[in-house]
Amino acid sequence: MADTILKVENLSKTYKVRKSAPIKAVDCISLEAYRGEILGVLGPNGAGKTTTVKMICGLIKPDSGSILINGKDNFKQRSAAMEHISAVLEGNRNIYWRLTVRENLEFFAGLKGKDPRAIKKEIDYYIDFFGLGTKKNETASKLSRGMQQKLAIAVAMVTGSELVLLDEPTLGLDVKASYDIRDLLKQIAAENGRTVLLTSHDMNVVQDTCQRVIIINSGRIIAQDKVSNLMRLFDVKAFKFVAEGRLSENLKQALTQIPHLALVEEEVDTIITLNLEEPRNFYRVVELLGSEDVSLLSINRQELNFEQVFMEILGRSENGGEKMAAL
């Protein structure tokens, strides 16, 4: 059985708004994060991701529910719980811009009860790991946005916390910096055995880094599973045939008789998309095209990316669909 580092049960939070109806930000959320995994928390704006993250960090008091970090209640046993958790929060600098890279790492280590002298090797390791070696004596204000974000994550790591929460870690970064962060996150989880819980709007980041995802909408979990399972769930099993030139009227008529088939004539080619509800239809299409010696330029399997899966899940939830979870 997987080792649980974070256990959230029935977490709810409603914000009271003056002269307006209360906003239910989080509605009875339960989740678990296991040691060494990268767990993605996704959802549209206002879904309740940041509120959930901040409640886990003990920065927002939930109305009800419990949060256990390594078995410690984050409000009742705050000090013990905080030993196991670090966070890089979205919209915050999270580091002191007037301190150098090394000074930031040393200060925040002390804040987490670690003597910077005793963990000098770890500090040096993370400076190198995050590629900050040449900048270690520069103040954070002089670093690029990507470097600052790397430093903020390094600070979260150097404290030795087993659970690292990253709220939108690649937001506002250029492609190169975003890729660097993704690689580093994967290494962190794989080599250091840390658990990373990240929220992101960037589905490429999630697809690339997370083993498991939790999708939240309107404060509720609408899906939680492994990324691969969710992808499989929405695997359309469709094939796209690109035929050279135009097809004869007879052939077009015969093809369109086949269920779940769409035919589009483009400028020079004809595109046939077949949703493979019945596998034998695939052979029927090939047979019909072969009967008129149609030249096929390509046959490709259509695949959804995680962004489309996410939108599909969101769409179904908004249309009152069932919760998609293999819990």
Next chain:
Amino acid sequence: MAKKWLLFKQLAIKSWIMFRRYFFNSLGGIITLYVIFLVIFLGYKGIAGLGPTDQYLSIEGILVGYILWYLALAAYQDVAYTIQNEAKQGTLEQLYMSVHGFGWVIGFQQIINAFYSLLIAGILAFFLMLTTGKWLNIDLLSLLPLLTLELICFAGVGFALGGLMLIFKRIDSYMQIVQFVLIFFVAAPPSNWLLRLMPGTLGASLIQKVMNGGEALWQLAWQDLLLTVGVALAYLLLGVAIYRICERKAMKSGTLGHY
């Protein structure tokens, strides 16, 4: 305990780095304070016919009052502005996630800030005395306990304002008003019970007696000393209580780190 010492050390190192790295900014603050006093001093000298009548109106009285006002200002602003700056910098929530608890972080930070404030007040006092030619009685054994009580008292005011800042955020203009109210508190003679219970008023009068009147701590009325201790602790506890209430409210409304 070792972990608490570690926290204190890290906060002290951070403050020292900031002080050293932005020394000219700190120096600018001292020069500004000196120039303001110079204006007051020259204005005082320029008013013909105004003879010093008591310890509060003499140049020595003004000098002591000015230093006390600076200390009061520093003590309350340190707390409130530390919280505001951390929120602005986006590091307040990180401090809240400390294993020590934010109370220890801000408490230790205040002790460190108080040390810097006393150091700056000492430097300022030296130059002010040099300028005015009036040398005050610097009896550290008598002064340090009294000054510490003054700092504790005004830190209480700072905690209350810091708490309000967590909820209302933009209260800078009220902070400006408070600094003028503080002039009244440190300058007013504790002539009645109400004034004696005001933050810092009785303590300021005792410091006047030491610095200006040449009295030692043990020569002061024990009832006054006791009341000064009581008032300082009462304002600190009240300030911390207000801070805690505001903090809980900010945590409930999710606005702790917002600015």
